[in-house]
Amino acid sequence: MKYAQVLVTAILLLAISGCEMGPKSGRGFSLPEGDPEKGATTFVDLQCNACHVISGKPDIKQIASPEVTVELGGQVQRIQTYGELLTSIVNPSHKLAKGYPDAMIADGERSKMTNYNSAMTVEQLIDLVTFLQGAYEIKPYVPTHYQPYY
Template identity: 50%
Template sequence: MSSCNTQERGFALPEGDIELGKATYTRLACNACHSISGIEWQGENDGLRIQLGGEVSTQKSYGELVTSVINPSHKIAWIYKEDASTAEGLSKMKNYNEVMTVQELIDLVAFLQSEYKVTAPATDYHPYLY
């Protein structure tokens, strides 16, 4: 099994294929609203552009990413709340649940998780000396 966490308390999916996930990302035109390194941006210049991947202080869990894809209204980042949600507070993201196969979801999430790099945040804490 890869280093990606594919299990969340009673929830486990098989390992996905990162390259197939990247192909799913472009086929579903995720790059019309989401920006990720190495994939050409296809959105409007003044449109919504949500950055995915990059350096983060904690790993995006498999469960978080699956939930973001199949239920995007579950959690909308506060920095995008105004532009990415409807007046009712729901995500403007298209529902892909009847368009995407389970295998495509597995591969897409494997790709997305591979795009995040966990780095320790800088702190002003100094080690205690005993």
């Protein structure tokens, strides 16, 4: 790499990391471990199961028939961090769930998910995140099968 390229790369890296360390970044955020069983109860108590089902948890039955049911849990390429899961709950419009047409799950840029911020306790939130995180698993890696080359 030429000197100029090294310099540009260094400046870019500084700019990127600079954004991550700003006062509004998630830096320093650490969630205590919750109780997944209480999280499951909270999920039903707060009627999250009006709009969601959870993969691998058939006992949590859906109690409504919304336009779209968003499935939580199951096999994924990467398990969401608790920061991402918590954000999905307290600030759902920040990043909409993948795999659904935006028009189905949002009105404009606003998620159709209920806002619980003045109804939920912090403990309920922590338990929910712990419970939900445990419902995801990494998709097993399937190696490509190559034909032997003769």
